[in-house]
Amino acid sequence: MARAIVLVASLLIIGNVLFTHATFSPTLIVDMAKIIMDNYCSPEKLVGMKEAIDAAKGNTEVLNIPDAETLANVLSSGVQTTVSDPRLKVSYEQNYVPAVPLKMPPLPPDQLIAVLQTSIKLDILEGNTGYLRIDHILGEEVADKIGPLLLDLVWNKILPTSSLIFDLRYTGSGDVSGIPYIVSYFTKAEPVIHIDSVYDRPSNTTTKLFTMSTLLGDRYGVTKPLIVLTSKNTKGVAEDVAYCLKSLKRATIVGEKTSGGSLKVDKFKVGDTDFYVTVPSAKSINPITGSTWEVVGVTPDVEVNAEDALATAIKIVNLRGRVPAIIEGSASLIAANYAFEAIGDSVAEKLKGLLANGEYGMVVSKDGLETKLSADLKTLSGDKSLKTTSNTPPLPPMDYSPEMFIELIKVSFHTDIFENNIGYLRFDMFGDFEEVKAIAQIIVEHVWNKVVNTNAMIIDLRNNLGGPTTAISGFCSYFFDADKQIVLDKLYDRASGNTTELLSLSELTGERYGSKKSLIILTSAATANAAEEFVYIMKRLGRAMIVGETTAGGSHPPKTFPVGETGIFLSIPTIHSDTTAGPAWEGVGIAPHIPVSADAALEVAKGIFNKHFAGQK
Incomplete structure (x- = not known):
C-alpha cells in the first residue's frame, strides 16, 4: 500500500509546480495510474494501487504546467523511479498512429x-x-x-x-x-x-x-x-x-x-x-x-565492445578447435610420465572422458583452459603438483662474493639455543646440491656450528616449501654416523623405469650430529616437497619425532612438459619414493607422531625436551 501511495503521490506532485500556461485535470493522473495498475507485468510492485487511486479521486487541484510534453517527462521520471522500471513511459503525441504488426504478403x-x-x-x-x-x-x-x-x-x-x-x-x-x-x-x-x-x-x-x-x-x-x-x-x-x-x-x-x-x-x-x-x-x-x-x-x-565481439568470438572458436588436441596430448603425457603408473593411466582416461562429455566446450581463453585443466588434474589425481605451469626459464646463477653469501645465509637460516642446551634450526627452502656444496663451508661456520654441540635439536620445517631433493641425502647424513652407510630411500623414476637408492654420505663438511642425540622436526600443512622427503626419511628410519600438522602431500620436484606446440605446459611428477613397505608421502602428506597446530608445535617440542632433561637430573 505504501509503495502505491508513493506512486500516485509522485504522479500528483506536479500539481504543486507553479506554472500558468496550461491546465490539466487530475483525472488524467488517475487514468494513467489505472492503466499501469491493470496492465503492468509485475503487479506485486503495485500492491495497494487501487486504494491509492480511490484516495486520489477527490483531489481537485489543478495541474499548472508550461506544456504537455513537460508534464509527460516529469510523469515518466516519477513512475520509473517509484517502480524501478525504466521501461514505463508517459508521452504526449498529438499525431500518434498505432503501429500495425507487419505481415508478410504473398510474394513470388x-x-x-x-x-x-x-x-x-x-x-x-x-x-x-x-x-x-x-x-x-x-x-x-x-x-x-x-x-x-x-x-x-x-x-x-x-x-x-x-x-x-x-x-x-x-x-x-x-x-x-x-x-x-x-x-x-x-x-x-x-x-x-x-x-x-x-x-x-x-x-x-x-x-x-x-x-x-x-x-x-x-x-x-x-x-x-x-x-x-x-x-x-x-x-x-x-x-x-x-x-x-x-x-x-x-x-x-x-x-x-x-x-x-x-x-x-x-x-x-x-x-x-x-x-x-x-x-x-x-x-x-x-x-x-x-x-x-x-x-x-x-x-x-x-x-567486449560490440565492434570487437566478432573478432573475439573467432579467437574463442579457434581456441576451442585446438582443445581436443590439447586435452588428448595432456592425457598422453600424463599416462607416459606420471610417477605412479596406475594413477597416470586413470587420470588420462578420465581426462579424455571429460573432453568427450563436453566439459571443455565452454572455455573462452587460454588462461581459462589452463585453470580448468589444472583443477581437473588435481581432482582426478589428488596431486597438487600435477597441473599446468608456465615455461619460465630458470634465472642464471648469481655471482655472489663470500660476504654476500654470508649475508644471504644469515637471512635464510635461523638458529637459537633454548633451555637445557636445546638447539633450534629453521630454514624455509632446500637448495640444489651443487649450489649447497659450493657454500657448505660457509653454512657450517655461520649456521651449523652454532647448533651441532647441543644436547638435542628442533628442526623447524613449518614454513619450508621444499625445493630440489638433490641435497636431501647430504642433510640426512648429518644425523647418522659415518661408520655405516644407510639406505635413506629408494626412488622410482618413471621415465627410465629404474629404481635408485638414496644413500647416506660417508664424507661431510663439518661435524656430524650423529644418531644418538634426540631430534624433533616441526611440520605444518605448508611443509612440502623436498621438506617432506626429509621428514619421511627421518620418520621411517625412526631417527626423529615429528610434531605439528600433516604435511602438504606434494611430490618430488616435477618436470615440465610441453603439450605439443600449443604453448601449454604441464608440471608432472615423474619420481616417487619407495612404496614396497607401504604408501609413500606423495599426495597424502606425512602424519606427525604428535599432532598439534603449527602455531603450538614449537612450545610442545620444547616442553617434551625440557621434561626429558629434567628427568635426567
Missing part, C-alpha cells in the same frame, strides 16, 4: 528470396565456422510459411560447419513464438526442455515455452561450439533467445550487456487526451535460473 519466390537475403546475413568463415546474422526473429506462423526456403538458403549451409557464430547485435525485434524454434535447433529432440515462462498481465495467463521435439530440417546439435554476439541494441525476443541458450549452457555470450527490454510492450491512450502510457505488459521468468533478463539485460560471458 524471387522477391521472397531477395527479402530474406536482405534481412539474414550468412557467411562461412575460415576454419569452417558459420556466421549467421538475423536482425528480426521470425514467429511460428511466418517460419512455417517460408521454412523450406530458409532451409535451402540458410540452414542447410550452416549445418555442415564445425562451429557457429550467431550475431544478435542488431536484433531489436521479433516474435515470442520464434524463441522455441531457434533454441530447439541447438538442443536434443528428447526430452523437451522447459526454457521459459511468459506471464501476460492483461490476460493474467502464463505460457510455458518448451523446446520442440519435431523441427523442419536437422538440428545443429549440442556439441559444436555456439557463440552468440550481443550489444546494447539487442532487445526483447533476441535477449530471451540469448538468455535461454546461456542458461542451458549451450552458448557462450560475447559482446555487450543487452538493453534489458521486454518481450511485450503495449502503448495505451489515456482517455480522450493525446497522452499515452507505454507499459511492459508481459514478463519472462527463466525456469532454470529463476530469474529474468528484463530490465537488467543479459550479461555476456565475455564482455
